Structure formats: C-alpha cells, structure tokens
Amino acid sequence: MGFELSQRLKALPPYLFAELDRKKQEKIEQGVDVIDLGVGDPDLPTPQPVVEALAEAAKKPENHKYPSYVGMKAYREAVAKWYKRRFDIDLNPDTEVIALIGSKEGVAHFPLAFVDQGDVVLCPDPAYPVYKIGTIFAGGTPYFMPLKEENNFLPDLGSIPQEVVDKAKIIWINYPNNPTSADATEDFFKDLIKWAKKNNIIVASDNAYSEIYTGDKKPMSILQVDGAKDVAIEFHSLSKTYNMTGWRIGMAVGNEELVKGLGKVKTNVDSGQFNAIQEAAIVALNLPEEELDKLRSIYRQRREVMTKALRSLGLEPYESDVTFYVWTKVPEGYTSAQFVGRLIDEAGIVCTPGSGFGNAGEGYFRISLTVPTDRLLQAAERIENLKL
Ligand SMILES: *Cc1c(COP(=O)(O)O)cnc(C)c1O
Numbered sequence: 001m002g003f004e005l006s007q008r009l010k011a012l013p014p015y016l017f018a019e020l021d022r023k024k025q026e027k028i029e030q031g032v033d034v035i036d037l038g039v040g041d042p043d044l045p046t047p048q049p050v051v052e053a054l055a056e057a058a059k060k061p062e063n064h065k066y067p068s069y070v071g072m073k074a075y076r077e078a079v080a081k082w083y084k085r086r087f088d089i090d091l092n093p094d095t096e097v098i099a100l101i102g103s104k105e106g107v108a109h110f111p112l113a114f115v116d117q118g119d120v121v122l123c124p125d126p127a128y129p130v131y132k133i134g135t136i137f138a139g140g141t142p143y144f145m146p147l148k149e150e151n152n153f154l155p156d157l158g159s160i161p162q163e164v165v166d167k168a169k170i171i172w173i174n175y176p177n178n179p180t181s182a183d184a185t186e187d188f189f190k191d192l193i194k195w196a197k198k199n200n201i202i203v204a205s206d207n208a209y210s211e212i213y214t215g216d217k218k219p220m221s222i223l224q225v226d227g228a229k230d231v232a233i234e235f236h237s238l239s240k241t242y243n244m245t246g247w248r249i250g251m252a253v254g255n256e257e258l259v260k261g262l263g264k265v266k267t268n269v270d271s272g273q274f275n276a277i278q279e280a281a282i283v284a285l286n287l288p289e290e291e292l293d294k295l296r297s298i299y300r301q302r303r304e305v306m307t308k309a310l311r312s313l314g315l316e317p318y319e320s321d322v323t324f325y326v327w328t329k330v331p332e333g334y335t336s337a338q339f340v341g342r343l344i345d346e347a348g349i350v351c352t353p354g355s356g357f358g359n360a361g362e363g364y365f366r367i368s369l370t371v372p373t374d375r376l377l378q379a380a381e382r383i384e385n386l387k388l
Helices: 018-029 048-058 073-087 103-114 130-137 162-167 186-199 256-269 275-285 289-312 336-347 373-384
Strands: 097-100 120-125 141-146 168-173 202-206 232-237 250-254 325-329 364-368
Touching: 018 336, 048 275, 073 097, 073 250, 073 275, 097 103, 097 256, 103 130, 103 168, 103 202, 103 232, 103 250, 103 256, 120 130, 120 162, 130 141, 162 168, 168 186, 186 202, 232 256, 250 256, 289 325, 289 373, 336 364, 336 373
Parallel strands: 120 141, 120 168, 168 202, 202 232
Antiparallel strands: 097 250, 232 250, 325 364
C-alpha cells in the first residue's frame, strides 16, 4: 500500500537541514561533545511565578472545559494592557486582540482568511519559513523580497514589480528580525504603512522579538505608526520574551477586520488554548521589567563573547543589539553549507546555514545565543582555535 501525499505538501521546498542533522548525529556517535547553536529556543527556564500560576490554575475544574475560541477575556485584557504599557498603543480587548496557540499557529493560519488561489503574498528572504508555508497552504503564491545587508536587511518596496504589487494581498515583515538580527527604523514602518494603504495590501508584522534587546533603544511595534491600524495586524508571543516556547501562547492584535478573519479560521480548526495556560500567561505579562532586564544582560554578555570570537577569525558579524541571533557572512570561497559543515567537522559546533532561510540567506550563517553561557564560552574558544 502507498498513500500519495497531497500536492500541497509536495509543493513544499525540501528540508534543507537533513544533511546537517545527519552530520550532527554522526559526530555525536563518534563521541564528539557537540554544541548546538542551531535552534532559537531559550535555554533559561520560564520565571517561577508563571510556573506556579499554571500549577494553581490547573487545579480549577472550570479550567478543564473547552476554552473560548478567541481567548479568555482576562487574557485579552492583559494583552491590551501590556501593549499600552510597552508601546502606548490602545487596543480594544474585545475586537482587536485574539489569543493564539503560539504565534506560529496564527502566522500559519492567517493567509487562510485572506488569500485566494492566485493571490500573491510578499515574504521576506531570508526568513522564518512559516510565512512562505502558510501562503502555499492557502493556495497563494509567495513572492520573495530579498533582505540585503547594504539595505540593513529591510525589503526594498520600490523594487517589487507593479504587476506583483497588484496581485499582492499580504506583506509579511519581522523586526527585530530572525535570522538577520536587524531591526527596522520608524521611517521604514511609516513608508510601509503609506505604501500598503496606497496599494490596498495587508501588513502582517511578526514581532516575536520585541523584548529581546540589549541596547537603550527599544524595538517598536508597527502599530505605533499613525494609521497603522487601518491595514496592519501584529503577531506576538510569550515564547521568546518569557522563555515560554513550550507553552504555546501568543496573540494577534490590530485591525479589527483582520483579527476577526483570523478568528473565523481558528473557530473552524482549533478550540483555543487551555485556560490554565492563559491564566499563567497573564502573570507573565504582568512581571516586573527587572525580570526581563536580567535576561537581557545575559544575552548581551553572550553576544559579546560570540562576536569577539568570530572577529578573531576575521569574520564580521552583523552589528546588532536585538534578538538572540548572530548573523555573519561566511569567509570568501565558501557556501553557507560548506562553512557550517566545517564548523561541525572541526569544532563540533552546529549552527544554521543562511541558505536554510531562503536563497538570499546564502553566504551567511546564524548562531543562536540560547545555550548556557559556559557552553557558549566553550564554543567561542573552539571557534577562536579554528584555522581558516
Ligand atoms: C520563535 C519565533 C516565533 C514565535 O513562535 P511561537 O509559535 O510563538 O513559539 C515567531 N516568529 C519568529 C520569526 C520566530 O523566530
């Protein structure tokens, strides 16, 4: 017997990390102490008050029932308050906020609400793969906007052909950016909103890293731009901010029609997130800022250690004080995959080839700072000892 996969799945690009996974496994079997700087998953635990809140909330029988599709009112209110405190943005918790089962869930489902066969979705390249995959699942066609270093990894809206713009329904952006560690400027956001209004295109902003900054300047929300709420929806998550990737809790906020459309899809495919997790998430959203400052100083120290090691090899990591990624050009004469292969072969270090995030990521590699600092110090030492 054999079952044919759907065209939808067969249309997905091949899994690019298979060779890297094989190599990593081989090294581990050889007894190499492999340090994995590949995945962007915080090593630090969820803050204790959040864990305790879950334990308490899980005991309440009323939480054992189906949750609300759009999220508990108390959770949506806590999200609205958090946005007010952090970004000075006013959100109506009843119409402009929806709970997500992690922001990936919302990002993947959103195109189902607004994209038809033949519609174009503008996706950054390199990027988190879900923008492209959600588009393909919805029957849309991704158009890739290369993010180039000379443009500080911002898309060049003016270079998108008019016939593509005419067919475009959504533009995805993600700043602070994974994988490039770039941040957007207020001017870019303003231009984007103006351009999107002129062309009647939805702006979908993935802001998962807004709290992972180590400089004085806090990243923005695109909703801070005047008039953004006319065309924009923002996806956010507790995953990176509060070390809660395993909990699966996020939110989409912004334009009422867009939130409602996403809600309509979700009503038909899921039944919301466990209320106890939402109750614990409220505790997270109300944590004092000092809790996050501790985290930021850890990432700052780790970034310093890693960029110093890379510079000692003559490499030039992109200068950044946002996200927990270090994005660096590979040395002359290497492809991304070749250089990443050398790092695992000669240093036992796994990191991600830029080409895995799209064609425009070729020539770069990404190091994630989400391993304990002593392991990162070991990795840095191994890098410094490489002979290029
Ligand atoms: C980690 C990450 C997310 C968050 O995913 P969750 O599903 O909320 O855990 C979203 N977007 C990007 C670009 C990410 O790297």
